Amino acid sequence: MAESRHSVFRQFAASDWNGFLKGVEKEGLRVDRNGFIAQTPHPEALGSALTHPSITTDYSESLLELITPVCSSTSEMLESLRNTHRFVQQNLGDEVFWPASMPCELDGDASIPIAEYGSSNIGRLKHVYRQGLAVRYGRMMQSIAGAHYNLSLPDSFWDIWQSALGDQQSMKDFKSDQYFWLIRNFRRRSWLLMLLFGASPALDASFVAGVRHDLGRFDGRSWFGKHATSLRMGDLGYHNNAQSSLNICFNKLSTYTQTLDRAIHTNWPAYETIGTQRNGEFIQINTSVLQIENEYYSAVRPKRTAQSGEKPIQALDARGVEYVEVRCLDLDPFSPVGVNEAQVDFLDLFLLDCLLSESPRIDDAECSMLDDNYKDVVARGRDRELTLCRDGGRTPIGEAATALLDGLEPLAEILDGWNGGDVYRQALSAQRGILSGDSQVPSARVIDAMQASGMGHRDWGMDMGLRHQNTLRQEGMEASVHAAFTAASKDSLAEQRRIEASDTLGFSDFLEQYLRS
Template sequence: MAESRHSLFRQFSKSEWHGFLKGVEKEGLRVDRNGFIAQTPHPKALGSTLTHPRITTDYSEALLELITPVCGSTDAMLESLTDIHQFVQQNLGDEVFWAASMPCELDGDESIPIAEYGTSNIGYLKHVYRQGLAVRYGRIMQSIAGAHYNLSLPDAFWEKWQQLLGDQQSLRDFKSEQYFWLIRNFRRRSWLLMLLFGASPALDASFVAGVKHDLGRFDERTWYGEHATSLRMGDLGYHNNAQASLNICFNELGTYTRTLDRAIHTTWPPYEAIGTRRGDEFIQINTSVLQIENEYYSAVRPKRTTEREEKPIQALEARGVEYIEVRCLDLDPFSPVGVNREQIDFLDLFLLDCLLCDSPRISDAECERLDDNYKDVVARGRDASLTLCQESGRVPVMEAASGLLDRLESLAELLDDWTGTRSYTTALVAQKESLANGVPSTRVLDAMRSSGLGHRDWVMEMSLRHQQALRDEAMAPDVLEAFRAMSRDSLAEQAQMEAHDTQPFEQFLADYLRS
């Protein structure tokens, strides 16, 4: 019998283990003091949303996205994320950085301003893409915020791992194959992350104004899912019918890029009926199922850093998978920066175990079962009667979750031994305690009830508390100056791009679509 991957991993020596490389992209809305989505432009002190390396916007002009650099430790990543938050909070004036995934008070689509990126062709392309999201799905869905966690392992690990497995491929192809091995197991277990980190069981009534739903009434301004963990990841959140038919294959890089490419080049009749222009204004990039790869909503993505104007598929095919992006994380409303230390260390442990366990190809039938498990936990993960489809049959959700956590104990102990810490066992214990005493979605509802506040007012209270804490902590002078320099440099870079950009956008778009 072939030696297990876990056994092979134990052949690393302490000196050969160099840890994880990690980063986070954290979104959040700017809101006014009444808890309404901000109508103001992106603060100039925060620089250019097109070119700033740490601060940009996602869908809306009001939806900030904060991006850490690649870091070699959880401490370094959280320190970087805190620095970015502090700089942002210092430059919001009277506005507040919303602490939850589900949005503040809205007043229909028109209250959500679409992000602007200047007059350069690449900047206008980003705006047109967002116009396309508006005409396809509406703006309401795009006002939701989350955290994306990026993880990779250094080449020194992959070289040793390839040697232990006796693999003869190029390192690039080997890494891509192994990252997809991880992704397949992630898809089998991603329901656990929704149970442990789902933190959006309630929403403001304005989010579902005029929409049919089956939520319960929390108070006159708030609806909630009685057993939901993450309304953000359910049918009211990132969901649409066109993408339900895509059947994107996560078994290997070639099938993944081919199925995504097909979606970008397959027209969709309802989008054809909309067209790409309204008068002289471009309102979507094309009429395909997907305008670009980023339109595909998934809990996980294989990623490769792109060059400017390079498409994600091109980067993956040219240079292989560089890192994994976990996209299903709700913001932690109890944390000033939206994520917490035990969560990050647990994710490292969880993702490493996905790499070290057997990971056969996922059949169409298994794919359906995995999707059902994920949807069930999102919709009613806190229902004690919920069962999940496992290899052994139907298993109660809490029993399945406890079983997965128990199997991580020996790996956590090994990593702690190698790193001389208790970080991984501490993170694992924290998740076990969460299962026993109340997962974040339970804690959110309990906190709302104990405060006597609905979603908007409770999140506003938490947001103001976080804002005060971050503003009270002074930034180191050199860090503050570095951020001010990034803002100045990004504005100058955008201006230079716009000054040298003479190609008509129509021609630029045609070239982009042909590339």
């Protein structure tokens, strides 16, 4: 029961608690000075997108992804992310790092260059996978950016937690079960994150050119959702019809990997019609519902660091869950690095409480209800009349959100007592301020800022991007940090050349071998 797990946790000594392990992956488009998606290749000064440990690309050649190492504190993680941003900003020339989740000005699919990773087999595989996304869903959806937050708990916690619960499983199975326990509760509560952190209520008209939608006109170049919190996570953002049939099960590791594996090995008629090659060039990895596991869009994922040549499912099955990845976070356009300290500390508190609270298995009826709650908050979260399914009835969204925040207060007090500060109570207080009206939810703040500036989505995004660029360039970097980034870029380019020189198979044979594995 919820009380028993919370009670067990309260019996920990301060010395038993070693905090969280965390990291972030932050995406963002490169744009030109006119607010149009950059058509230039990935800057050589940023190294190889294939092998650089902290600077790569996501779907598009123009879509940067900045990755922190695993950190033991919020301040360490944010400083690492800020240093990476400083280095990137110093090497963008006249281009700007777009600060918002919904993209800058586009001109259809052809304006969005697919990422290139060199001539090696693994580099070509990454490119072909992205070609597959293009032919399946179009490129527009892939120009959206977000932040992925990764969280785990140290081995010392799991040793004490397993002993305290009296669990006799292997540590691998115990940790996997506990992470899925957390994930089930995350799915029940993730709508709250869309209310508190959704920050993409508006978009440039070019994103929906020729597309039917129900958005309101903001100005001649922009549309917005009257009550939307996150267009990125709505019907205009990450979605596809083929995946709606998957029914990926998040109840436990075995069902999760089995249902994902089935999707990777189940042909989809529309993709079979497309085929895997066009004019002798590969355009998708296979014709299955999913080409690979990463194609599945979800707000949260169980993760395990894969070894060389190992697929994500194989890593999970072999060694269990290592951490959880929260994938539903919009970029904070008001932050030079896309995330903020209070947000990260609140996520830690939120996720830990998901682990400590009662978490029964989710049946089909509850799964459908949770999806509806999530979609409703994404589309209408700022509508005070919105009600959510909760405890067998309908509850006003403000009341439901307040109840969840109230439930986090005791845990915040425990963690602050152990740490000797008020970090978690302050993070919780910041979110309470949003619900009470003392401050605004980010989606409302974006709309108000656009209105106050007299600018539409593209021009306001450019203005914010230039402000962040000036801030980060003026801050500069310590010489040793800059030298380390410069060396990492050079080393990554050399590593890419080494990989390309070591290939012995043709790409067709490599792909066949990859699919067989």
